Amino acid sequence: MRTLSSQGEDWVGSSITSRQDQEASMPSTHGIHSTTFDNGLQVLVEPNSSVASASMTWLIPAGTSTDRMQGSEHGCSVLLSEMLLRGAGGLSSRQLSDAFDRLGLQRSCEPSVHHVRIGMTGLGTRLIDGLPLAVSMARDPLLDPSTIEPARSLCLQSIRSLADEPQQQVLHELARIQRPSPLNRSGLGTIDGLNSLSIDDLRASHQRNFGPRGSIIVIAGAVDPDRIVQRLSELLDDWDCPDPDVVPETPALGGTSHLQQESAQLHIGLGLRGLKQSDPRSVAHRVAIRMLGSGASSRLFTEVRERRGLCYSVWASSSNGRDRGDVTIYAGSTPERAQETLDCLQDQLAGVRDGFSSDEYSRAIVGIKSRIVMQGESSSARAASLAGDVFRTGKGRSLQEITSEYDRLDLEQVNTLAADDLGDQWLQERILVTAGSRELDVTGDAQVTRS
Amino acid sequence: MRTLSSQGEDWVGSSITSRQDQEASMPSTHGIHSTTFDNGLQVLVEPNSSVASASMTWLIPAGTSTDRMQGSEHGCSVLLSEMLLRGAGGLSSRQLSDAFDRLGLQRSCEPSVHHVRIGMTGLGTRLIDGLPLAVSMARDPLLDPSTIEPARSLCLQSIRSLADEPQQQVLHELARIQRPSPLNRSGLGTIDGLNSLSIDDLRASHQRNFGPRGSIIVIAGAVDPDRIVQRLSELLDDWDCPDPDVVPETPALGGTSHLQQESAQLHIGLGLRGLKQSDPRSVAHRVAIRMLGSGASSRLFTEVRERRGLCYSVWASSSNGRDRGDVTIYAGSTPERAQETLDCLQDQLAGVRDGFSSDEYSRAIVGIKSRIVMQGESSSARAASLAGDVFRTGKGRSLQEITSEYDRLDLEQVNTLAADDLGDQWLQERILVTAGSRELDVTGDAQVTRS
Missing domain, CATH: 3.30.830.10 (Metalloenzyme, LuxS/M16 peptidase-like)
Known part of the structure; x- marks a missing residue:
């Protein structure tokens, strides 16, 4: 040992x-x-x-x-x-x-x-x-x-x-x-x-x-x-060690997919490229996605849910993995208003490249820091978070280290990332999945219907 | 003030x-x-x-x-x-x-x-x-x-x-x-x-x-x-005080109900009489329902899920309100095995009157006390729990007081309650709701189908 x-x-x-x-x-x-x-x-x-x-x-x-x-x-x-x-x-x-x-x-x-x-x-x-x-x-x-x-x-x-x-x-x-x-x-x-x-x-x-x-x-x-x-x-100590299996990778399918079904709502999922945790820009990226769609004063919640009443549930989340990162956006709407919901989601996504205001930024940082403190009060949240850190980067971060990452960040870094990396190409690569009784208009996407 | x-x-x-x-x-x-x-x-x-x-x-x-x-x-x-x-x-x-x-x-x-x-x-x-x-x-x-x-x-x-x-x-x-x-x-x-x-x-x-x-x-x-x-x-301090509205009560409908729908699973809900929180027997009652159906060594989980593999999700829970208490049991099964699931649930319910073993009892108490400590580590869980106490009994209980309630309890009290109150009459009054593509055999119940 x-x-x-x-x-x-x-x-x-x-x-x-x-x-x-x-x-x-x-x-x-x-x-x-x-x-x-x-x-x-x-x-x-x-x-x-x-x-x-x-x-x-x-x-x-x-x-x-x-x-x-x-x-x-x-x-x-x-x-x-x-x-x-x-x-x-x-x-x-x-x-x-x-x-x-x-x-x-x-x-x-x-x-x-x-x-x-x-x-x-x-x-x-x-x-x-x-x-x-x-x-x-x-x-x-x-x-x-x-x-x-x-x-x-x-x-x-x-x-x-x-x-x-x-x-x-x-x-x-x-x-x-x-x-x-x-x-x-x-x-x-x-x-x-x-x-x-x-x-x-x-x-x-x-x-x-x-x-x-x-x-x-x-x-x-x-x-x-x-x-x-x-x-x-x-x-x-005496546990022996087989070599872990490695299954060869094949490329992602991408594109769009519709699951035809008689559900009451039309469910929309969007997938976009994210950053892996070890990428130095991943902290800025996470804050950007939070301002876009996590919490009650995020853009998606305010615009799609509160102002237009398009869907009860709408959110964006960001996973920063070991080898890749993914952004996921979900909205569940009525079939009648689903097209408007999708259009509204895409408008908000297209606005990301123009950056965020200092008000949005400081609200996001205060919220993130509150959550870090609260994570520290839950033994199970801490254990899970540390284990994820070790897997993704080889090292566990203390609460202090996590907080410091946000202390070192500023709005300019976030807006630079948004302008450089969350523009046309990012949007073009987005994946769309819908489930419900009708398909949406996604002109320009190669679409496959699965039942 | x-x-x-x-x-x-x-x-x-x-x-x-x-x-x-x-x-x-x-x-x-x-x-x-x-x-x-x-x-x-x-x-x-x-x-x-x-x-x-x-x-x-x-x-x-x-x-x-x-x-x-x-x-x-x-x-x-x-x-x-x-x-x-x-x-x-x-x-x-x-x-x-x-x-x-x-x-x-x-x-x-x-x-x-x-x-x-x-x-x-x-x-x-x-x-x-x-x-x-x-x-x-x-x-x-x-x-x-x-x-x-x-x-x-x-x-x-x-x-x-x-x-x-x-x-x-x-x-x-x-x-x-x-x-x-x-x-x-x-x-x-x-x-x-x-x-x-x-x-x-x-x-x-x-x-x-x-x-x-x-x-x-x-x-x-x-x-x-x-x-x-x-x-x-x-x-x-200067908030004024209208008299809260009181809407007159009408008796419960009771009986059984089936919601016909093309869901993949058949969902089963059972409702039974519980005890209000101010009832001195409510602590014993809560422990009995826990041994019946909360957690991985409860009877329902062991018998219905682990041993027979009848349903992925099965649980019993007990709400002890201000004016009444309710026991709720849920199981989601395949349409083919739903009848067996219901029969198995009812067998387990019928066995409650025969009481619980000292092993079951001590496991339940250890689990409850662990959860009390963990509740104390979550500010939001404590605030919600205290507010519920005040509404239901007029007084908030400290963690120590909650623990003491279980210290004062013993298996005999639980088994006496089970023998006296969780027998034939309790079972006869049970409510059944199913949702899915077929109805179950509930001979003896007055049944209504709703769509």
């Missing part, structure tokens, strides 16, 4: 305040303790003496993009995530569940594109006793053949139930055509993929993809970092 | 720990400061020096049950809630929104059966400056005629979009037939009700129902109680 870096020593007991907003005091975190085991496993612990709770996020590089199946079929990662909770380390499904509950720990296991994520949240005093349970799920799941059919049945139902959630359908379809394969896979799997899997396939996949290299464990909250690292070392 | 009670003095600076679980330390709250103004307005402040955030929940007794419209039509409370954010205290919609954002405060305004709820969350240092804005929304909304059409349009869309969310539809229909009118009204309004409202109707309704008597303001988090009460007194 080798300790890479620890900011802990200098910070203990000091109360951290942000540079420009002294009154917004941060909770008493004592720095981030970062450790990498010899087998490649990364462990971060951020203790916080202001809370009694603690939370773990464990990212295992076995997400849907690692599924090696025929063509675009997948489901291994999805079904495995469902199976990990059904018994591990010699405990049956019921026994494992009861063991977590006796400790008062909420747990979860869910797939994403890159990872299977094991989560655990509860009192800090109890979390350490939950570690052997979480580790057994990752290292030694039961994968009992008698539990595969109920698990498969649930996964299939989850796909079917998507038909009752047109907003989710639009967002899934948007991801499917916006991203290169296999990064465009849903967290649901495919029907044929799920149906083809045997317990042996799951065991092989588990053996191939669940390992310490690329695994990131983050624990935030009322914990003692030394005890946590010691316990994890006992449990995981 | 008259101070009724303050637990503050004795508690300042003391760290509160729960009686039976010393390691689960509570945050440094300094007691609840409770004040009632001469005009009837109740104010509670729970300062918490462990956090930097603060949150306000303001309940105004102008909920959907106060709408005085023809028959079952309603919408005044819903449309007013949408309008309060569109300008107040001389500020236009845009100016009001910008003013909140400059303070980094998230705000909301939403109707429930009994109240219009104004919420505000952000940094504790900023919350006090947001109070004049929140007060202007309640006392002096613009109600500008030019904003009514976009607001009405959004409310109507919200009703229409329900057709795309069958799970929500089932829960709305369940409430509609389970509760006496007008307590069975949705938070959406009705189409005819919304369409009939003029700006003068809204003004009259605002004048009639928005007042200090029955209003409850709770602020939790990083705030100074004296400053908060002083500021609220300046802003609200």
Whole structure:
């Protein structure tokens, strides 16, 4: 076991305040303790003496993009995530569940594109006793053949139930055509993929993809970092390390897509290019997208919802990933007013290149800084945020470091980015997905209708 | 202004720990400061020096049950809630929104059966400056005629979009037939009700129902109680007090209801009698319903989801209101397995009277206590919880008091309640709502099909 870096020593007991907003005091975190085991496993612990709770996020590089199946079929990662909770380390499904509950720990296991994520949240005093349970799920799941059919049945139902959630359908379809394969896979799997899997396939996949290299464990909250690292070392130091699967990428489909269905609303999803987190301009980009469409005084909310009453729900969000970034815009409107909604969204997008006012900018920054402080008060939000940081950039950011990124930014940088990068070419590459009873006029786009 | 009670003095600076679980330390709250103004307005402040955030929940007794419209039509409370954010205290919609954002405060305004709820969350240092804005929304909304059409349009869309969310539809229909009118009204309004409202109707309704008597303001988090009460007194001491509207009750419809629709899943909702919060048995009742259907080792989750794989989502929840309590059970299944799901739900319900094991009980109590601690770490959860307490029982409970209620409980009390009150009669009165492509066999129930 080798300790890479620890900011802990200098910070203990000091109360951290942000540079420009002294009154917004941060909770008493004592720095981030970062450790990498010899087998490649990364462990971060951020203790916080202001809370009694603690939370773990464990990212295992076995997400849907690692599924090696025929063509675009997948489901291994999805079904495995469902199976990990059904018994591990010699405990049956019921026994494992009861063991977590006796400790008062909420747990979860869910797939994403890159990872299977094991989560655990509860009192800090109890979390350490939950570690052997979480580790057994990752290292030694039961994968009992008698539990595969109920698990498969649930996964299939989850796909079917998507038909009752047109907003989710639009967002899934948007991801499917916006991203290169296999990064465009849903967290649901495919029907044929799920149906083809045997317990042996799951065991092989588990053996191939669940390992310490690329695994990131983050624990935030009322914990003692030394005890946590010691316990994890006992449990995981001898974990061996297969090479994670790499599935070759194929280019994104792009274009536009319409899902014909008799839904009451017409759901609109737009996808645009974003920036990856390690891009130095990603902070400016995130602020620009926030001013465009996050929160009640953003342009989309004000113009599309409040002033015109076109749709109950409208938002823009920005994901800044490891290898790519994506901007997603959603609006749900009536069929009659959907064309006006789309036109209005596109007008607002076209206005981004002209930049933002200093009023818009200062409101956005105040809002972002408030949210950073509030994130610091939630152990589970901190654990998830740190784990994402480590995956995307190799390093976890303290709340102070996140705040500093915004302190170093100014409106000019944002407006320069908008003028340079969020103009014609950005707009031309935009992806459109609609779901509902009619198609919209998107003259100039190559359009495909799917049912 | 008259101070009724303050637990503050004795508690300042003391760290509160729960009686039976010393390691689960509570945050440094300094007691609840409770004040009632001469005009009837109740104010509670729970300062918490462990956090930097603060949150306000303001309940105004102008909920959907106060709408005085023809028959079952309603919408005044819903449309007013949408309008309060569109300008107040001389500020236009845009100016009001910008003013909140400059303070980094998230705000909301939403109707429930009994109240219009104004919420505000952000940094504790900023919350006090947001109070004049929140007060202007309640006392002096613009109600500008030019904003009514976009607001009405959004409310109507919200009703229409329900057709795309069958799970929500089932829960709305369940409430509609389970509760006496007008307590069975949705938070959406009705189409005819919304369409009939003029700006003068809204003004009259605002004048009639928005007042200090029955209003409850709770602020939790990083705030100074004296400053908060002083500021609220300046802003609200001279608020006058109309008598809140009382709409006469008519009995609940009861029975069963099927919503025929081409959804992919079959959605099942069951409603059963619960207990109001002031009932001394309500704590035992809540624990029983938790063991039945909340969390991953509850009976419903284990039996219906994990073991049989019948449905992805299944849960039971218990609402303990001021005048009545309700138990709600939901499951979403495939049409083919829906009958088996319903039968399985009813089997589990029938088993409740036989009581629970000590293992089930201790797991439930540990889980509940963990959640109490975590609730204490969220300013917005605390504010909402305290406001609900005051409405339902006249008094806000500290985290310590909530924990004590469970310390005083034992399994025998729960099992006695189950044997006495959760048997044949309880089951016979159960309400059933289904939504989907087929009806289920509910022999013995008086059934009505609605489309």
